Amino acid sequence: MNTPSLSSAGRQRGAALVVGLILLALITIMVVSAFNLSSTNVQSVGNMQLRDEAIAAANRGIELVMSSAFTAAPAAQTVDVDIDNDGTMDFHVDFARPTCVSAERIAGASVPPSSLFLGSSFGVTTSNAYRTVWDLQADVSAFDQGTVAHGTAVHVHQGVRVLLTEVQYNAVCNV
Numbered sequence: 001m002n003t004p005s006l007s008s009a010g011r012q013r014g015a016a017l018v019v020g021l022i023l024l025a026l027i028t029i030m031v032v033s034a035f036n037l038s039s040t041n042v043q044s045v046g047n048m049q050l051r052d053e054a055i056a057a058a059n060r061g062i063e064l065v066m067s068s069a070f071t072a073a074p075a076a077q078t079v080d081v082d083i084d085n086d087g088t089m090d091f092h093v094d095f096a097r098p099t100c101v102s103a104e105r106i107a108g109a110s111v112p113p114s115s116l117f118l119g120s121s122f123g124v125t126t127s128n129a130y131r132t133v134w135d136l137q138a139d140v141s142a143f144d145q146g147t148v149a150h151g152t153a154v155h156v157h158q159g160v161r162v163l164l165t166e167v168q169y170n171a172v173c174n175v
Contacts, residue, residue: 061093100173
């Protein structure tokens with residue numbers, strides 16, 4: 001039976017302890033790095049979700065503006081949007097004044113069918129009509145309710161084509 005002598009134990013002088021501490025330090029650094037990387041990824045995904053929700057809020061606001069007679073008297077307006085339908089407003093959508101960016105004159109006899117809210121003002125007897133293109137711009141910001149959404153903001157442009165009578169065109173479209 002061989003028993004280690006006292007002289008061989010004295011020669012090691014804690015080498016296993018030093019190697020163990022180095023390995024423990026390396027493992028700790030790897031765990032901390034993995035934690036930081038995963039929390040950064042979670043933040044990125046959260047930011048993308050908030051951005052997508054803000055764009056959805058802008059689209060909902062644009063649909064509300066387009067469904068109104070916005071060409072009758074173009075004006076800046078504000079719409080508050082509850083994107084998750086929980087009863088609290090999540091996003092604040094500010095619309096700049098809609099601008100008529102282009103117009104094309106078309107003959108009354110060739111006026112194509114239009115949307116319902118324009119009604120029967122477009123008949124075969126209409127002398128002139130205009131196919132107009134409008135620019136709707138929405139600036140969306142999140143309500144500050146102490147949530148992570150603070151600071152979320154997007155800017156959205158939407159082009160809309162609207163058929164106007166000559167009277168409506170002369171009143172609101174200065175192209």
